[in-house]
């Protein structure tokens with residue numbers, strides 16, 4: 001059983017003090033920093049891009065788990081790599097050639113992830129699973145923090161675990177969206193080993209980040 005890692009989503013952070021918020025996460029025991037990049041086209045929201053990531057990365061020693069909810073995504077991969085992304089996760093629907101986009105990220109010596117929206121099936125990525133480092137299972141429709149967890153996506157995690165077993169392949173399974181102290185247990189039981197959380201980490205227990213991260217790690 002892999003060690004559970006916590007990747008707080010800065011979408012729920014105070015955007016007027018992002019640098020301090022990243023510091024709080026680092027001191028609070030985060031394993032990764034989940035950066036939700038949105039373009040207002042692939043998803044109905046617009047957040048941050050490469051210049052902000054570059055600035056934040058300067059003062060942070062934790063790896064950046066960059067979730068690109070942008071399309072077309074292929075032509076922007078270089079920019080996020082140069083900005084300092086350590087893991088670059090893309091949506092299969094956002095590229096004309098998923099194989100080429102995966103190769104591009106790997107050639108840049110970055111870890112590559114593919115993400116499935118709640119309605120997207122594992123079949124969309126099954127031919128690429130031996131080439132990726134991470135599969136990001138969305139448990140909300142992408143675009144906003146604070147949404148309700150969709151338990152039906154746990155079946156996809158179980159399906160991925162069976163594929164890992166049958167094909168003797170390994171990759172991290174990350175779940176993202178509406179994670180709280182209750183449903184995180186189900187997600188881990190299903191086979192997720194990286195939990196993304198924004199609202200629960202930044203807002204629970206009067207915003208005690210350290211406490212919230214350690215509570216998620218203790219599940």
Ligand code: DX5
Pocket residue numbers: 009011012034036067140141142143144145146147176177178179196197198199200
């Ligand atoms: C949604 C983002 C998620 C979200 C998680 O599109 O990909 O990372 O911000 O935030 P919570 O934990 O508040 O659902």
Ligand code: ZN
Pocket residue numbers: 009034035036067176196
């Ligand atoms: Zn995300």
